[in-house]
Amino acid sequence: MQLVEQAGQPLEAPTSQDVINVPARSNVTPRIAFDTFTGRTVYHCHILDHEDRGMMAVIITQQ
Template structure:
């Protein structure tokens, strides 16, 4: 009742089982490290002169993306604590290129486990706190909402590590 797409023939001696995965070091916990700076990022939605999405404006700190502007500067080798505030009626999600984030608090709740994330969800009308270790990679990159419509309509910024 089906169509045969391929036939696989196995020959030869069975392979040896793989070696066990070696023990891994405990993940780094930035809650124990000195914070060089604290910053707040506010994610907002409003009406504007934009052509897409019925004139919706998606902003971080009240500004739409400008690739020629540096929105934040960080020092390589430091740890920063960021509070991500979502004043809008929509969820947003922050993706920071190059550096993962350790989730500390979400929705007023302390995160007790060591939770490293590449993308952090920021619920509607809520706030999230993360720490970022800027250990390596000097230069410019971006952070943005990981919902593509929001990013495409301005919810992105430039960060430079020096």
């Protein structure tokens, strides 16, 4: 995925990353291309207490 915006500010050059750190009380905007992927994938928070409270979901893509 690419990180394209952080804390409401667009990045000059999007950076490709497989893990994105979201600082406390902040937000980020990732861009993910699923055009060559069909199936299920999951996004989640690596802090288990957060994951247990719903910061985890499945994305299903179809061609």
